[in-house]
Amino acid sequence: MYGRSHIYEGHDPTSLAKPIRVLKDIGCKLLIVTNAAGSLDEEMPAGSLMTITDHINWSGFNPLIGLNDENYGPRFHDMSDGYHKFYRDQLIKVAKNINQKIFQGIYCMYSGPNFETPAEINALKVIGGNAVGMSTVPEVLVANHCSLPVVAISVITNLAAGMN
Secondary structure, three states, X not given: OOOOOOHXXXXXXXXXXXXXXXXXXXXXOOEEEEEEEEEOOOOOOOOOEEEEEEEEEOOOOOOOOOOOOOOOOOOOOOOOOOOOHHHHHHHHHHHHHOOOOOEEEEEEEOOOOOOOXXXXXXXXXXXXXXXXXXXXXXXXXXXHHOOOOEEEEEEEEEEOOOOO
């Protein structure tokens, strides 16, 4: 599977959950998620890679709101290892073996489609964010709900609003 739907395109929560659940149903053992993101850290310039260690969901959106399908997981599931540490460590090891610098950090999600304001960027930096974008979190929430391990990589495309 490649590409994704974004919430700013007006998709309903079920449509965002279905592809991840289909992957789980057909036997997928690991979900690798990629995105383009803006950096909240001047030391992580455009062109950098960042493996996601955690996220902050400021989108106001969660694809698991509504009726819970117990076939995929419990209503309230643990997100303390939402970005699977074992697979993240493997990714870092591979990057090191090929001399590819890779940052680690917290990804922040906004709904879009507009970019964030400078005040919002400052707030995200204060609470520990390292990169910001408009995707990834819905897929990660659904994957974790159905016990599908996730590793995620942000490709940094720019410095966030007001930072340049």
